Amino acid sequence: MNFDFSDDQKLLKEQVKKMLADKCGLDRVRKVLDGDEPFAKDVWDGLVEMGLTGTAIPEQYGGVGLGALELCVIAEELGRSAAPVPFSTSVYLATEALVSAGSEAQKQSWLPKLAAGKVIGTFAMSEGPGAAGPRTIETSFKGGKLNGTKIPVPDGDFADFALVLANTGGKGDKALSLVLVDLTGAGVAREAVKTIDPTRSHATITFTDAPAELLGAEGEGWAITATVFDSAAILMAFEQIGGAEAAMWMARDYALERYAFGRLIGSYQAIKHKIADMYVKLELARSNCYFGAMMLNDGGAELPEAAAAARISATEAFRYAAQENIQVHGGIGYTWEADTQFYFRRSKLLALALGSALEWKDKLVTRLETRNAA
Numbered sequence: 536m537n538f539d540f541s542d543d544q545k546l547l548k549e550q551v552k553k554m555l556a557d558k559c560g561l562d563r564v565r566k567v568l569d570g571d572e573p574f575a576k577d578v579w580d581g582l583v584e585m586g587l588t589g590t591a592i593p594e595q596y597g598g599v600g601l602g603a604l605e606l607c608v609i610a611e612e613l614g615r616s617a618a619p620v621p622f623s624t625s626v627y628l629a630t631e632a633l634v635s636a637g638s639e640a641q642k643q644s645w646l647p648k649l650a651a652g653k654v655i656g657t658f659a660m661s662e663g664p665g666a667a668g669p670r671t672i673e674t675s676f677k678g679g680k681l682n683g684t685k686i687p688v689p690d691g692d693f694a695d696f697a698l699v700l701a702n703t704g705g706k707g708d709k710a711l712s713l714v715l716v717d718l719t720g721a722g723v724a725r726e727a728v729k730t731i732d733p734t735r736s737h738a739t740i741t742f743t744d745a746p747a748e749l750l751g752a753e754g755e756g757w758a759i760t761a762t763v764f765d766s767a768a769i770l771m772a773f774e775q776i777g778g779a780e781a782a783m784w785m786a787r788d789y790a791l792e793r794y795a796f797g798r799l800i801g802s803y804q805a806i807k808h809k810i811a812d813m814y815v816k817l818e819l820a821r822s823n824c825y826f827g828a829m830m831l832n833d834g835g836a837e838l839p840e841a842a843a844a845a846r847i848s849a850t851e852a853f854r855y856a857a858q859e860n861i862q863v864h865g866g867i868g869y870t871w872e873a874d875t876q877f878y879f880r881r882s883k884l885l886a887l888a889l890g891s892a893l894e895w896k897d898k899l900v901t902r903l904e905t906r907n908a909a
Contacts, residue, residue: 540608548608554581555616561874564734567619568877573693573727573736575619579652588626589650592634596646603766603831607773607824614777614853617877619734621655621690623774623888627767629656632698632713636751636759641715645696657694657718659685659740660760666894667700669710669757674742676701676714681722681747684739689888691738692727694718699747700756709754716747732880764889765842769827772849775885776820779849782856782878783813786863793865800863809863813856820845820852840906843899850886850895857882 540548559578567575582588590605592598599605606626613622630649633642633656648654660667662674663686674683681701688697696717703712716723722745725738751759787810790801800806827845830838857878861868868875886892 544608551609551612559616559618564617564877567734579620583652588652592646592650597650607828610770610773611777614774615781617881624657624689625655627770628658631766632763654695657690657697659688659697659699669708672702674701676703680744681742684741686739687728687737688740689737691740692725692736703753705754708757711756712753713750713756713759714747715750716745732884768842768846769831772824772845775849775853778878779817779853779856782860786860809859816852816855820848823848839902843895846895850892853882
C-alpha cells in the first residue's frame with residue numbers, strides 16, 4: 536500500500552512552495568501584522584491565479600476538479616509560510632460545505648465565484664466562550680430571517696458570505712440547521728476583534744432580520760458541520776505540520792549559527808534534545824495526517840477517528856515546535872523583531888480554529904468507543 540503522494544501532487548506542492556517563497560516571505564507576514572490589511576491581497580491573488588481556490592470544486596462549477604490530496608499538499612505549504620490569507624476558512628469550510636450540502640441553485644450561484652476568487656466565504660459557528668453545540672447556540676433562523684450574534688468569525692470582517700449554524704427550533708441535534716447569508720446585504724453588522732494572531736482577522740457579526748436561506752435540510756446542520764469539520768481538521772492538520780516543520784528548521788538553523796561561551800549552541804545537549812523532540816512530534820503528526828488524507832480521499836470508514844487523531848497530533852506538534860523555537864532563540868526570540876512569533880501566534884490560533892484540543896480528544900475517545908462497541 537502506497538501512502539505517499541503522486542508525482543503530480545509533489546509537483547503541485549513544489550509550485551505552491553515556489554510561489555509562496557516569492558510572494559509570502561515572513562517579511563510579507565510582518566507587513567500584515569504591523570499594518571491595517573486584513574489579509575495579504577497579493578498573496579491571495581497569486582493563489583487564485585494558480586487556480587488553487589478552485590482545487591476541489593467540480594469542473595462543471597468552474598473549478599479544477601481535483602481532490603482532497605491536492606488540498607493537503609497546498610495546506611502544508613500555506614502553513615510553512617504562515618500565509619496571511621483566508622484560504623482555510625473559504626476553501627476548507629465554506630467551499631466544502633457548499634459542495635457537499637448545497638442545492639444546485641446555491642452551487643451554481645456561489646461555486647464559480649469561489650473558484651475564481653471573486654468571493655470569500657466563512658463559517659460562523661461560535662457564539663463566545665465554551666464549545667458550540669445544540670444546547671448553546673442561540674442564533675435563530677425563522678421565516679427566512681436570521682437573528683443573533685457570532686463571535687469570533689474567521690475572516691468575518693471582509694468575507695462576502697457566511698454559512699451560519701443556527702437554531703431552527705427542533706430538539707437535540709435536530710435543533711440546528713446551516714443557513715447561507717450574504718454578508719454584504721441588509722441586517723448584517725460587523726466589527727473586527729483582536730486575537731493572538733492579527734495576520735488572520737476575526738470579527739463579531741450581528742444578524743438582525745438578515746435575509747438567509749437553508750443550506751441542506753432543516754435540522755441537519757449539526758450533522759453537516761461535523762462532516763465538514765472532519766474534512767477541515769485533516770486539511771488544517773497539514774497546515775499545522777507545515778508550520779511545525781518551518782519552526783523546527785528555523786530553530787535548527789539558529790542553533791548552527793549562534794555562539795555562546797565560545798561554542799555553537801547547537802552543540803549543547805539541551806538544544807539537541809529540543810530539536811530532536813520537535814522532529815519526533817512532527818513525524819508522529821505527519822503519519823497521522825497521511826492516514827487522515829487517505830481516509831478523506833477514499834471516503835474511508837475510519838475518517839472520523841483519523842480526523843481526530845490528525846488534529847490532536849498536529850496541534851501538539853505545532854504547539855511544541857513554535858514554543859521551543861522561541862526557547863532556542865533565547866532572549867531575542869521574545870522580541871517583536873524576531874520572526875519566531877509568527878509560528879507561535881499561528882499555532883495558538885489554529886489550535887482553537889475548529890474547537891480545542893480537549894474537544895477533539897473527547898471526540899476521538901467517543902468515536903473509538905462507538906467503533907469498538909459496534
